[in-house]
Amino acid sequence: MSADTAIAQVKELFAAQYGADPTGVWAAPGRVNLIGEHVDYAGGVCLPFALNQCTYVAASPREDERIRICSVLPGDSEPVATECAAGSLGPGDIEGWVGYALGPIWALREAGTLPSDPRGYDLAIVSEVPLGSGLSSSAAIECAVGSAVVELELGSESLADPSVRSELIAAAIRAENDVVGASTGGLDQSIAMSGQSGHALKIDFLHGETMQVPFDLDGHGLAILIIDSKAPHSLADGQYASRRGVIDAVAASAEAPTLRAIGDADAIEAAARAWAEKEGYDLDVALRRVRHVSSEIDRTLHAIELLRNDDFEGFGADMYASHASLRDDYEVTVPQLDLIVDTAREFGAIGARMTGGGFGGSAIALVRREDVEPLSQRIAQAFEDAHFDPPAFLAATPSEGARRVA
Ligand code: ADP
Numbered sequence: 430m431s432a433d434t435a436i437a438q439v440k441e442l443f444a445a446q447y448g449a450d451p452t453g454v455w456a457a458p459g460r461v462n463l464i465g466e467h468v469d470y471a472g473g474v475c476l477p478f479a480l481n482q483c484t485y486v487a488a489s490p491r492e493d494e495r496i497r498i499c500s501v502l503p504g505d506s507e508p509v510a511t512e513c514a515a516g517s518l519g520p521g522d523i524e525g526w527v528g529y530a531l532g533p534i535w536a537l538r539e540a541g542t543l544p545s546d547p548r549g550y551d552l553a554i555v556s557e558v559p560l561g562s563g564l565s566s567s568a569a570i571e572c573a574v575g576s577a578v579v580e581l582e583l584g585s586e587s588l589a590d591p592s593v594r595s596e597l598i599a600a601a602i603r604a605e606n607d608v609v610g611a612s613t614g615g616l617d618q619s620i621a622m623s624g625q626s627g628h629a630l631k632i633d634f635l636h637g638e639t640m641q642v643p644f645d646l647d648g649h650g651l652a653i654l655i656i657d658s659k660a661p662h663s664l665a666d667g668q669y670a671s672r673r674g675v676i677d678a679v680a681a682s683a684e685a686p687t688l689r690a691i692g693d694a695d696a697i698e699a700a701a702r703a704w705a706e707k708e709g710y711d712l713d714v715a716l717r718r719v720r721h722v723s724s725e726i727d728r729t730l731h732a733i734e735l736l737r738n739d740d741f742e743g744f745g746a747d748m749y750a751s752h753a754s755l756r757d758d759y760e761v762t763v764p765q766l767d768l769i770v771d772t773a774r775e776f777g778a779i780g781a782r783m784t785g786g787g788f789g790g791s792a793i794a795l796v797r798r799e800d801v802e803p804l805s806q807r808i809a810q811a812f813e814d815a816h817f818d819p820p821a822f823l824a825a826t827p828s829e830g831a832r833r834v835a
């Protein structure tokens with residue numbers, strides 16, 4: 430689906446549901462993370478880029494204090510639709526997908542970015558980002574709705590203000606953590622707001638710094654292929670929280686705000702050892718968990734330096750090493766993701782790894798442009814041979830963050 434098609438579709442949906450044209454349409458992208466996985470909540474470093482696949486929100490303000498919202502999910506023809514009181518959008522008030530969509534409005538009011546009195550909106554949503562595929566449809570819907578409401582309330586130039594963008598990132602994170610109850614770190618929301626075309630974004634969560642890193646795939650004859658494993662994926666289940674729980678607990682026991690703030694790899698290991706002994710937690714598991722995080726942070730810093738020197742081969746080797754760490758030390762991969770990466774390596778891809786939270790979701794492969802088709806075929810064949818459901822393939826183009834599109 431092209432952006433123009435999606436924009437036309439979301440306007441039509443709005444008109445069909447509410448019998449009027451929307452005031453405007455806003456978009457926020459999905460993302461892939463090139464490297465630096467499961468380190469955002471540990472004060473680490475990651476390197477995502479925004480996809481050109483977006484979630485689109487057509488929106489208008491209402492005179493009363495109701496919110497009407499509908500969404501056509503990818504692959505569905507009929508929208509899901511619901512209605513709620515504009516004043517009841519906080520934790521416990523709304524559930525399920527509506528929490529992702531409307532939680533940011535609550536968080537923006539709590540933060541004082543938006544007026545605290547309840548205001549009503551009509552909202553219609555169409556997404557090109559597949560849901561639950563590890564490409565962050567969640568941050569896309571949070572940031573698209575948040576952007577729409579901010580510009581409806583604060584004026585059409587407000588997204589140009591970097592401080593408003595920062596407040597939107599914080600509100601989207603708070604919505605996902607507090608309204609939905611998913612303890613995600615902040616990578617997804619940061620890139621959904623801050624993506625720039627032709628660039629990946631280095632995010633350093635310890636120092637609160639971001640830096641655009643040129644990522645000119647075309648110019649080097651390269652491509653990133655996204656492979657959606659189609660293995661079931663849910664971050665809201667206990668697995669993600671249990672990994673994060675260990676990392677947060679080790680940091681807290683060392684009286685540090687995040688794991689990385691404890692110090693170097695040896696200091697982190699010592700803290701994990703002390704924590705596991707005190708808590709009676711499996712020592713081997715605790716050490717492997719923190720080893721993933723500290724090695725992944727070092728690897729990501731290393732990989733970013735390679736990228737800045739156009740060393741794509743070296744960067745690809747770090748991608749493979751990242752996957753191995755996520756598989757062996759952090760144990761968040763599934764057989765489908767491992768099969769994709771093994772097949773890519775045998776094929777001769779420059780690099781490949783799972784991307785996103787894991788437990789299903791997607792992998793990425795860095796390849797020469799002419800290898801996209803043959804590698805896709807090889808992976809599809811490997812899935813057939815293993816009797817897995819067929820994977821889906823998407824092209825990844827480093828693109829813009831959240832914006833008004835109509
Ligand atoms: P991911 O972010 O990797 O796609 P998550 O499990 O974090 O996976 O978020 C997926 C959930 O977000 C969906 O199950 C749904 O509740 C919500 N969601 C995302 N996009 C939409 C959308 N366009 N319409 C309705 N709900 C959505």
Ligand code: MG
Nearest residue numbers: 565566567568
């Ligand atoms: Mg998500």
